[in-house]
Amino acid sequence: MDSTPINENDQWSQKLPEWLAASKALCSEGTVASYIPELSKAPQSALGIHIMDQKGGGITAGDCGLSFTMQSISKVFTLLLALMDNGEKIVFDKVGMEPTGDNFNSMLKLELVQPGIPFNPLINAGAIVISSLIGGNGPEEKAERTLQFFRKLAHNDKLQVDLDVYRSEAESADLNRSMAYFLRDNGVLTGKVNDVLDVYFRHCSIQVRCEDLARMALVLAFDGRDPITGIRHIPRRYVQIAKTFMVTCGMYNASGEFAIDVGLPAKSGVAGGILTLVPGRYGIGVYGPALNPKGNSIAGVHLLETLSKELDWSLF
Numbered sequence: 001m002d003s004t005p006i007n008e009n010d011q012w013s014q015k016l017p018e019w020l021a022a023s024k025a026l027c028s029e030g031t032v033a034s035y036i037p038e039l040s041k042a043p044q045s046a047l048g049i050h051i052m053d054q055k056g057g058g059i060t061a062g063d064c065g066l067s068f069t070m071q072s073i074s075k076v077f078t079l080l081l082a083l084m085d086n087g088e089k090i091v092f093d094k095v096g097m098e099p100t101g102d103n104f105n106s107m108l109k110l111e112l113v114q115p116g117i118p119f120n121p122l123i124n125a126g127a128i129v130i131s132s133l134i135g136g137n138g139p140e141e142k143a144e145r146t147l148q149f150f151r152k153l154a155h156n157d158k159l160q161v162d163l164d165v166y167r168s169e170a171e172s173a174d175l176n177r178s179m180a181y182f183l184r185d186n187g188v189l190t191g192k193v194n195d196v197l198d199v200y201f202r203h204c205s206i207q208v209r210c211e212d213l214a215r216m217a218l219v220l221a222f223d224g225r226d227p228i229t230g231i232r233h234i235p236r237r238y239v240q241i242a243k244t245f246m247v248t249c250g251m252y253n254a255s256g257e258f259a260i261d262v263g264l265p266a267k268s269g270v271a272g273g274i275l276t277l278v279p280g281r282y283g284i285g286v287y288g289p290a291l292n293p294k295g296n297s298i299a300g301v302h303l304l305e306t307l308s309k310e311l312d313w314s315l316f
């Protein structure tokens with residue numbers, strides 16, 4: 001694969017608006033998430049993309065100026081922080097490495113399978129355990145360290161927690177609360193459930209734009225080193241782990257389908273964001289809040305499929 005920077009005159013970058021328009025037509029067939037009430041306010045027909053290259057240049061199309069919360073996309077980066085804080089042994093004693101085939105917020109297997117640890121760090125149960133492993137004295141410090149880590153990777157000091165979404169999730173999180181108590185009873189989660197969940201709700205509610213996701217993805221595309229500043233933020237081994245989880249579990253129960261149709265490591269969130277990357281080349285952020293039945297941005301997935309097919313991006 002060639003790794004030359006994106007040139008705005010490249011034929012494909014000129015085609016991007018056309019491809020985006022074709023994908024955007026699907027928005028009306030999707031559904032905006034509403035189980036966290038605040039998320040239901042998102043604009044159903046929005047679709048935006050930012051593709052960033054190693055020089056920080058790139059191309060954008062559509063509604064990429066809109067802000068949205070990271071939701072599950074944040075789980076990739078809390079996993080990385082927890083690995084950096086604790087090392088692999090401690091993390092993987094408490095969280096597994098396998099896809100579940102269940103919903104992202106299911107607690108079914110915690111009881112059915114021994115030991116009762118979450119199957120992987122990208123489902124809610126796993127991400128809640130990961131939140132408990134982030135270093136810091138108390139929930140405020142853990143949440144602050146997480147925010148600072150995300151700001152560093154996005155190269156954006158202005159990233160903030162969207163407090164409306166945070167409160168909305170905290171008020172409607174019966175399932176996540178029950179899961180956390182269950183995990184504590186299993187001896188997997190230590191500490192106060194409310195404190196751990198507070199860290200979790202805050203990192204899910206960090207507000208970004210497509211450009212922020214693209215920059216964070218770019219660090220993963222270059223194995224933990226920001227190619228624009230040359231600064232290494234994450235050890236290569238941990239990025240390798242995170243990218244593998246993105247391939248096997250990043251797109252909920254459509255991860256296999258996405259691997260076949262798009263063929264790139266990716267993580268999506270219920271607010272409609274998708275973070276993906278072309279290794280050694282691009283970091284990509286997509287926003288499209290209308291979701292398909294599997295919980296992924298319906299238009300966003302379609303657009304990535306078009307790009308991957310047209311530009312032969314699949315790794316497989």
Ligand code: GLU
Nearest residue numbers: 071072104124204269270
């Ligand atoms: N904060 C959301 C939850 O816990 C994240 C879900 C997601 O984006 O998959 O339900």
